[in-house]
Amino acid sequence: MTQPADALPEPTADQAAMIARVRRMMLIAGLTTALGVGALLVVIGYRLFRSEGSAVTTAATATLPKGAKIVATGAAGDRIMVTLDIGGRTEIRTFDAKTLKPAGTLTFASEP
Numbered sequence: 001m002t003q004p005a006d007a008l009p010e011p012t013a014d015q016a017a018m019i020a021r022v023r024r025m026m027l028i029a030g031l032t033t034a035l036g037v038g039a040l041l042v043v044i045g046y047r048l049f050r051s052e053g054s055a056v057t058t059a060a061t062a063t064l065p066k067g068a069k070i071v072a073t074g075a076a077g078d079r080i081m082v083t084l085d086i087g088g089r090t091e092i093r094t095f096d097a098k099t100l101k102p103a104g105t106l107t108f109a110s111e112p
Helices: 014-049
Strands: 068-074 081-086 088-095 101-109
Touching: none
Parallel strands: none
Antiparallel strands: 068 081, 081 088, 088 101
8 A cells, every 4th residue: 555645754863852852842842831830920919919009199177276287297107297286396207108087187286
């Protein structure tokens, strides 16, 4: 029986070894690529789910005592500080930067 014209001859032992080596290298390259893509997807997913999301806009009105004047304002970390002059007395009020709720008050008094 004769072989069809488009049939490939059987590879020699050297050719078979070379084909096996190329297949092994392709498998290693494919697994490495899949591992890299998987690691990238894990990092992207981690950052998406661990982020705090978009900032929510909050509006608040803080009432000051009658005659109080704002002397200075400042921010440190997640706190906003407002220094007030209330009738010659100095007071510092702190607010949470995210919720704008009062966090504390520091009043200064002169020694008698």
